[in-house]
Amino acid sequence: MFTPQGPTLRELAVQALSSTEHGYDLLAPKFDLTPFRTPGPVLDAVAEAVRPLGPFAAGLDICCGTGAGIGMLRQVCRERVAGVDFSAGMLAAAALAGPSADDTGPPVSWVRADARALPFRPVFDLAVSFGAFGHFLPAERPLLFAQAHSVLRPGGCFVFPVMAPPRPASWLYWALLGFDLTMRVRNALWRPRFVMYYRTFPLSKVLADLRQAGFSVELLPLEGLGRLSDSRPRGVLVVARKAGAGAGAGAGPDHSR
Numbered sequence: 001m002f003t004p005q006g007p008t009l010r011e012l013a014v015q016a017l018s019s020t021e022h023g024y025d026l027l028a029p030k031f032d033l034t035p036f037r038t039p040g041p042v043l044d045a046v047a048e049a050v051r052p053l054g055p056f057a058a059g060l061d062i063c064c065g066t067g068a069g070i071g072m073l074r075q076v077c078r079e080r081v082a083g084v085d086f087s088a089g090m091l092a093a094a095a096l097a098g099p100s101a102d103d104t105g106p107p108v109s110w111v112r113a114d115a116r117a118l119p120f121r122p123v124f125d126l127a128v129s130f131g132a133f134g135h136f137l138p139a140e141r142p143l144l145f146a147q148a149h150s151v152l153r154p155g156g157c158f159v160f161p162v163m164a165p166p167r168p169a170s171w172l173y174w175a176l177l178g179f180d181l182t183m184r185v186r187n188a189l190w191r192p193r194f195v196m197y198y199r200t201f202p203l204s205k206v207l208a209d210l211r212q213a214g215f216s217v218e219l220l221p222l223e224g225l226g227r228l229s230d231s232r233p234r235g236v237l238v239v240a241r242k243a244g245a246g247a248g249a250g251a252g253p254d255h256s257r
Contacts, residue, residue: 006033019192020135024065025089031066032097038068038130042235045224046128046161047072049237053157056125059106060084060151062115063132067094067108074105077126084111084118116143120151127151127158134197141206145213145240154244158215161222162203163235206238215240 007015007030015023024031031037050072057080059073064083073081085091091110098108113119115132127148136144148158166172176198187193210217217240221233228234 024087028089028093043072045222058124059126060124062129065090069130082109118147125156129160141209149213152242156242158240210240
């Protein structure tokens with residue numbers, strides 16, 4: 001939930017009437033005080049599921065925001081980690097909260113770029129993304145996944161968690177539906193657009209788009225998040241692997257093209 005130190009209703013309204021990029025620039029200083037930051041239990045469950053897939057030398061957090069996923073990457077990557085986001089404000093907040101200069105873990109670099117045009121060569125063994133896919137329209141998914149594929153070494157993995165969808169009888173189902181309808185009306189009547197939808201990422205279509213981008217795909221239950229009353233896992237990890245040799249081979253430090 002929002003805390004008293006988090007953004008005010010007025011600040012959220014200003015953000016919602018801005019472009020996606022500028023809205024996050026405005027929200028960045030208080031983003032980690034909102035419910036939008038990826039929760040620690042999700043990051044821990046992903047780390048637990050990802051670790052056996054390695055070893056990994058270099059990791060990339062796509063749409064890293066304020067860097068919630070960077071700590072998880074530094075747990076499973078040996079050599080280096082990078083975060084990429086299009087919001088300068090979010091990257092500034094991430095760098096401020098990131099590891100200190102005397103930290104002994106893998107070094108972190110922050111790169112401002114659009115996830116639909118990533119400025120990297122294929123030097124990463126692992127790419128992750130948390131909570132960002134609602135900012136991309138369904139027609140943009142093939143390009144987004146193709147970009148993730150392009151920055152991975154042969155055998156590298158692109159992974160992200162997907163939570164079990166709420167049942168139609170639940171309040172969350174109707175809350176998310178209402179939010180998406182509100183955003184569609186907002187974007188039809190107001191410019192610039194703010195792209196954020198919760199119900200545009202159906203798993204079956206996502207898996208098809210990943211395979212079209214050249215990945216082989218498997219789903220792993222995130223056991224650290226527990227199971228629902230009907231025994232379904234609360235979340236699964238989508239593991240999209242690029243064909244080729246296994247992950248973890250060494251590479252030079254240059255992340256740029």
